[in-house]
Amino acid sequence: MGSDKAVRRTVAPRRPLQDRVTAAISTAFFEELAEVGYGQMSVDAIVRRAGVGKAAVYRRWPNKTAMAVALIAKAAVTEQSVPDTGTLHGDLVMLMSHLSTALRHPLASRVIPAVVAEAGRDRKLELVLRETVEAPRRARVAGILQRAVGRGELPSDCDVELALDLVAGPLYWRLMVRRRDLDAASIVRLADGLVAAIAAIRQDGSSGAS
Amino acid sequence: MGSDKAVRRTVAPRRPLQDRVTAAISTAFFEELAEVGYGQMSVDAIVRRAGVGKAAVYRRWPNKTAMAVALIAKAAVTEQSVPDTGTLHGDLVMLMSHLSTALRHPLASRVIPAVVAEAGRDRKLELVLRETVEAPRRARVAGILQRAVGRGELPSDCDVELALDLVAGPLYWRLMVRRRDLDAASIVRLADGLVAAIAAIRQDGSSGAS
DNA sequence: CGCGAACGGAACGCAACCGTTCCGTCTCGA
DNA sequence: TCGAGACGGAACGGTTGCGTTCCGTTCGCG
Incomplete structure (x- = not known):
């Protein structure tokens, strides 16, 4: 599931996505989820809290819902x-x-x-x-x-x-x-x-x- | 709790709020809640679904949250x-x-x-x-x-x-x-x-x- | 070593939403 | 009967959000 995220490069990434950034997004995601609820979450608020750029999110997942499902799935394991x-x-x-x-x-x-x-x-x-x-x-x-x-x-x-x-x-x-x-x-x-x-x-x- | 809704007139309502409208709002509220979730609910969508004017909502409750709490409380009894x-x-x-x-x-x-x-x-x-x-x-x-x-x-x-x-x-x-x-x-x-x-x-x- | 890509950050267009304010119509209660 | 007020509907300003695009910088792989 994690290999074809629709945004992932198919070949030759000169610089891979950094785990530190992904982790920061994940933490911010769950903090935001706890604070405002699922439907009220905004990508802007998450990246603000995580201290990352908005593009960092859309480099990983095609949209907000995909991000949510992926992060929840990963944390649920x-x-x-x-x-x-x-x-x-x-x-x-x-x-x-x-x-x-x-x-x-x-x-x-x-x-x-x-x-x-x-x-x-x-x-x-x-x-x-x-x-x-x-x-x-x-x-x-x-x-x-x-x-x-x-x-x-x-x-x-x-x-x-x-x-x-x-x-x-x-x-x-x-x-x-x-x-x-x-x-x-x-x-x-x-x-x-x-x-x-x-x-x-x-x-x-x-x-x-x- | 239902008597001082902050918008309720304190005296002499020449024409009371109609139960039919309140009921339509309540039904639409829960349908919308089931469909899009709590945080994604919008007053516009609720009144559209209920076939009522937006003012009908704000004549009853001061804001969206108060409406939600009141409708849930009523239905919960x-x-x-x-x-x-x-x-x-x-x-x-x-x-x-x-x-x-x-x-x-x-x-x-x-x-x-x-x-x-x-x-x-x-x-x-x-x-x-x-x-x-x-x-x-x-x-x-x-x-x-x-x-x-x-x-x-x-x-x-x-x-x-x-x-x-x-x-x-x-x-x-x-x-x-x-x-x-x-x-x-x-x-x-x-x-x-x-x-x-x-x-x-x-x-x-x-x-x-x- | 050097190029390509991810990085933080800012801005964009577009859409949606909140709460208010108008309409013109209808209807209950004094 | 008649007038206050609720009604459906439409529009408003201001704000927020999504997803994209563009910066200049940093950094890792070939």
């Missing part, structure tokens, strides 16, 4: 190592602690909802996020659940799809939507609940109410 | 009756079914994330949403949980705060963030999991892992 604490509860606590730390980044609760909102409108952005964020993260958590099944902590027919939403949903809801803090003790308690919940959601239609 | 099926599981299924129906509205998955993102940036909007959406909805679900405690379905020391996030989070995550469908059977299974989870999250620090 974050591979974390899969912890293995030996228990599902421990894995979940580890996972959610890391995640909540990342989501507590000062810009996170402004940038991420802004990107999510725009992804609902921009198909290309939505696709990029599904590939670079949703898919790898879900695969990682699915691995945690599989290990738990292997250890006998979970039934083999538990609904992984639903379980993944159960893990991610409350964290996102609390930290990104409600924008309330979540302390370590609550994360442990949340993991208590999740272990019980995931074990209870079987794929067959048995309703174990009451 | 939705009191639903509290179902009482006799069991926690039944109440949760009923609640989530209603909620998922509302969230499946064609504009919902574009409008709601847009509003959430903007609320992270606009303190006044955030406050309005907390008062008109968060507080009443959480009170309603808390009532459901209290009834369950009264019936002995839940321990009296379960963490209601966390439980509320556990109920709302997965639904929002799945329907608004991931924008995937959620069928009735999955809602029932989700309720299975939630009943187990809520019973498992005690306020004291006991970790009931494994």
Whole structure:
């Protein structure tokens, strides 16, 4: 995706685009995104904040939208190592602690909802996020659940799809939507609940109410 | 809040503002919000879509932001009756079914994330949403949980705060963030999991892992 | 070493938007 | 009934933004 940016020279660049400038644009982009929102961002403001020339932007991307999608896609790629604490509860606590730390980044609760909102409108952005964020993260958590099944902590027919939403949903809801803090003790308690919940959601239609 | 809109006459309006026009503006506002996003909305586009004059807007609100906050606040007020099926599981299924129906509205998955993102940036909007959406909805679900405690379905020391996030989070995550469908059977299974989870999250620090 | 290209910066044309101010028409309320 | 005021519509000035183009300077690859 990054090789045919439509502006990239096809051959013989005597002087390549400088990473320092690209990094400055990226930083300014996310600061601006957090401050004024996706739709209110202006290229002028970004280059002003980055201390670069406007041409530096259009030397890299054909237009504002392409720049936004490319920068978001690049920033979204974050591979974390899969912890293995030996228990599902421990894995979940580890996972959610890391995640909540990342989501507590000062810009996170402004940038991420802004990107999510725009992804609902921009198909290309939505696709990029599904590939670079949703898919790898879900695969990682699915691995945690599989290990738990292997250890006998979970039934083999538990609904992984639903379980993944159960893990991610409350964290996102609390930290990104409600924008309330979540302390370590609550994360442990949340993991208590999740272990019980995931074990209870079987794929067959048995309703174990009451 | 609606009485001193800063443009409202204090006395003797010979001809009041027409509800038909206000409604047309509101409809156009949300359609436009869904289509282009919060920051890209323009008053010109809204009045064009609504088929009203621009002055009709500024006769009602002092500026665009005030209009947005007022219209969102008005639309956010939705009191639903509290179902009482006799069991926690039944109440949760009923609640989530209603909620998922509302969230499946064609504009919902574009409008709601847009509003959430903007609320992270606009303190006044955030406050309005907390008062008109968060507080009443959480009170309603808390009532459901209290009834369950009264019936002995839940321990009296379960963490209601966390439980509320556990109920709302997965639904929002799945329907608004991931924008995937959620069928009735999955809602029932989700309720299975939630009943187990809520019973498992005690306020004291006991970790009931494994 | 030298040329070509990226660099910061400034300016451009064009379009869009905000909020105001006019119209002429219609309609509710005193 | 009659007048104040809301109505749809159009235009205004001032500002901002996009994407392009042009500087003079700097720097890296051949």
